[in-house]
């Protein structure tokens with residue numbers, strides 16, 4: 001590696017550690033016991049399932065602090081039934097932390113959605129993106145009727161969030177929690193990168209009433 005490249009690389013890396021030291025100092029200046037308190041426990045009321053995109057950090061977007069939001073992120077904020085990572089996070093959040101809100105948070109200008117809309121091969125990730133193509137297939141009539149390409153992509157971002165909300169509702173984790181308590185809601189949001197604002201899709205679900213017969217699970 002060229003000396004110049006290595007220097008630049010080290011500089012970027014050192015900036016992160018320096019940033020951490022500054023952040024710790026800032027917190028301690030406001031509250032000398034901040035980390036002592038933080039290290040004791042967490043009681044977040046929210047599970048955030050968002051995209052891995054670096055522009056959509058859960059805490060900054062909601063003006064919340066460490067300890068307030070439990071977070072899972074993956075490409076295009078998917079809730080895939082065989083994803084043990086997502087299911088483990090969901091199980092812990094719902095059954096141990098007893099969160100009251102699960103928010104699937106997509107965003108416009110999502111690279112994952114763009115990639116899924118193309119016919120190109122991207123390699124391994126095609127297996128993940130196919131779940132988005134399935135969402136397209138489910139809503140093909142509506143999406144194909146939208147002439148403007150940007151509007152069509154934006155609508156797929158929204159429909160993908162709605163389908164992931166629905167996917168969460170189909171899990172045994174959420175359905176069994178609903179049998180025990182009535183304070184668990186699943187929500188769908190889309191973040192507008194060009195304004196910073198969240199668009200609530202108003203698809204919040206708090207019971208299995210409208211799940212459809214095939215997805216509603218009995219007790220045994």
Ligand code: CO
Nearest residue numbers: 051053110111
């Ligand atoms: Co994205």
